[in-house]
Amino acid sequence: MILYFKRAFQDIRTNRFLNAVTIIIMSLSVLIVSTLLLFFLNTNDYMNSWKKGIKIIAYLKPDIEETNIVDIKNKIHVLYGVAEAKFMSKEEAMGRLREQMKRQSSLLDGLKENPLPDAFEIRLTEQFPNSERIENLAVQIESFPEIDDVEYGRKWIGRFVKLFDLFRLTGYAMSSIFFMAAVFIVANTIRLVIYSRREEIEIMRLVGATDQFIKTPFYIEAVIQGALGGIIGLAALFAAYMYISTNVEYGLSFDLLNVRFLSLRLSGTIILCSMFVGWLGCFIALRQFLKE
Amino acid sequence: MIDENDKSATIRMFHVHKNYGSKQALININLDVSKNEFLFITGPSGAGKSTLLKLLYLGEPVSEGQILIDGMNLSRISRKRIPLLRRKLGIIFQDYKLIPTRTVFDNVALVLEAMGKKRQFIQKKVNSVLRMVGMEKRFNAMPQSLSGGEQQRIAVARAVIGMPKIILADEPTGSLDTESASAVFDLLKEFHTRGATLLVATHDQELIRKTGRKAIYLKEGRQTK
Numbered sequence: 159m160i161l162y163f164k165r166a167f168q169d170i171r172t173n174r175f176l177n178a179v180t181i182i183i184m185s186l187s188v189l190i191v192s193t194l195l196l197f198f199l200n201t202n203d204y205m206n207s208w209k210k211g212i213k214i215i216a217y218l219k220p221d222i223e224e225t226n227i228v229d230i231k232n233k234i235h236v237l238y239g240v241a242e243a244k245f246m247s248k249e250e251a252m253g254r255l256r257e258q259m260k261r262q263s264s265l266l267d268g269l270k271e272n273p274l275p276d277a278f279e280i281r282l283t284e285q286f287p288n289s290e291r292i293e294n295l296a297v298q299i300e301s302f303p304e305i306d307d308v309e310y311g312r313k314w315i316g317r318f319v320k321l322f323d324l325f326r327l328t329g330y331a332m333s334s335i336f337f338m339a340a341v342f343i344v345a346n347t348i349r350l351v352i353y354s355r356r357e358e359i360e361i362m363r364l365v366g367a368t369d370q371f372i373k374t375p376f377y378i379e380a381v382i383q384g385a386l387g388g389i390i391g392l393a394a395l396f397a398a399y400m401y402i403s404t405n406v407e408y409g410l411s412f413d414l415l416n417v418r419f420l421s422l423r424l425s426g427t428i429i430l431c432s433m434f435v436g437w438l439g440c441f442i443a444l445r446q447f448l449k450e
Numbered sequence: 451m452i453d454e455n456d457k458s459a460t461i462r463m464f465h466v467h468k469n470y471g472s473k474q475a476l477i478n479i480n481l482d483v484s485k486n487e488f489l490f491i492t493g494p495s496g497a498g499k500s501t502l503l504k505l506l507y508l509g510e511p512v513s514e515g516q517i518l519i520d521g522m523n524l525s526r527i528s529r530k531r532i533p534l535l536r537r538k539l540g541i542i543f544q545d546y547k548l549i550p551t552r553t554v555f556d557n558v559a560l561v562l563e564a565m566g567k568k569r570q571f572i573q574k575k576v577n578s579v580l581r582m583v584g585m586e587k588r589f590n591a592m593p594q595s596l597s598g599g600e601q602q603r604i605a606v607a608r609a610v611i612g613m614p615k616i617i618l619a620d621e622p623t624g625s626l627d628t629e630s631a632s633a634v635f636d637l638l639k640e641f642h643t644r645g646a647t648l649l650v651a652t653h654d655q656e657l658i659r660k661t662g663r664k665a666i667y668l669k670e671g672r673q674t675k
Contacts, residue, residue, distance in 0.1 A: 160569075161563055161569075172551055357547075358549045358551070361547050361548075361549055361560075362560065362564065363532075363533075363536070364507065364509070364536060364541055364547070365536065365541075365560055365561045365564055365608065365612075366533045366534070366536040366537035366561065366564050366565065366612070367533060367560070367564035368530075368533045368564070371563075371564050
């Protein structure tokens with residue numbers, strides 16, 4: 159095995175330029191895919207925290223008896239996806255409105271009677287949010303005879319979720335393209351190395367070297383390329399992340415949605431995937447070469 | 451049919467033909483080479499001498515007929531077993547076929563590395579063989595820095611390091627001056643005395659006459675005597 163490693167490192171030294179090009183291209187692929195991953199990871203975090211804040215407001219009809227409130231609350235509470243249903247009387251709603259309007263709250267003094275309806279503020283369970291399910295739940299609540307209207311930001315929830323899904327799909331597509339491109343590039347580099355050394359390989363065969371003896375250093379070389387490409391790509395992403403989180407976030411004077419970097423486990427997985435890309439590229443190149 | 455159990459001959463060629471498209475390179479070759487025999491294959495350029503050797507180390511497949519080497523039928527040999535066949539052979543080429551990016555030591559060591567021998571053994575054996583061919587002081591040199599005669603000596607060292615039963619030499623002295631040719635030839639004779647079977651392809655009639663060894667003559671792919 160030491161011999162194989164020695165030969166692999168010898169090959170890397172001899173074909174420095176080709177190897178450097180492959181490593182740079184693999185680093186760029188890893189950088190792009192990891193950036194997308196980082197974006198989705200953080201967007202997902204943001205979506206989750208945002209989803210936790212989604213509420214449905216169910217307005218009651220004006221003639222509902224106070225004695226019915228507990229029954230309505232129970233009816234809402236048993237619905238799938240409801241975490242909490244909190245009653246808000248019209249007086250409480252007016253108090254909140256005054257608080258929100260602060261300086262302009264005097265405008266409300268002129269009102270002869272409180273125009274706001276009693277309402278339920280319904281918080282959803284964490285796992286539940288999904289624009290279709292929210293809509294179904296809202297329809298169910300709206301169908302209660304005591305409910306006059308429901309409000310939950312129907313349009314923008316749907317748009318936001320669709321936009322996120324579109325981003326996710328684009329991310330998958332781009333990741334697949336970069337994966338294939340990386341495999342293709344590694345395969346071609348190895349192929350070039352093999353062709354530049356075909357005479358040497360032929361000599362090895364003539365002196366009784368097995369295919370495994372010839373192939374193993376190439377595999378080691380490709381896996382090293384993959385590992386280096388993965389490490390450099392991730393290091394570049396981390397440098398960019400550090401720069402943005404210390405300069406841009408500070409400059410914006412707000413917490414950039416608490417952006418977090420890829421976990422150690424995920425980073426390790428990316429490097430392993432990058433090594434696999436190297437191995438796969440080599441496998442394709444060698445399979446073609448040995449067929450010839 | 452050829453008798454695969456016949457151990458009297460190290461190499462047997464039985465009605466062997468080799469075609470390249472419509473061109474016939476070898477026509478109906480029948481040959482028995484005994485253990486420890488020293489045989490020349492001679493003839494003019496293009497007669498099929500190198501082709502015949504290529505068939506023996508499976509550099510090319512036969513078109514027709516059968517070849518038996520040390521009990522291995524080359525027509526039936528699987529791809530996986532080809533390296534095993536080649537380890538039984540030591541091959542010397544006219545153009546030396548040394549790896550230019552490796553040192554003399556590494557070129558010779560390659561055979562033992564391919565056989566999976568241990569590092570210490572390789573070190574000892576390569577030094578001993580390089581001493582035998584008189585190249586021990588140039589172990590760290592690159593092939594390009596050596597003369598033709600020196601490169602051919604390295605090629606001989608590589609051919610014999612695995613202790614092959616058969617040595618195939620394709621015009622081993624073809625591109626060498628008289629002195630270097632004589633030195634290389636003396637080396638080959640030395641390995642023959644140690645028990646190797648030797649097949650030497652050459653067009654040098656003078657060399658054959660001087661050694662007084664058996665020769666087969668090829669002309670336009672046919673064995674004439």
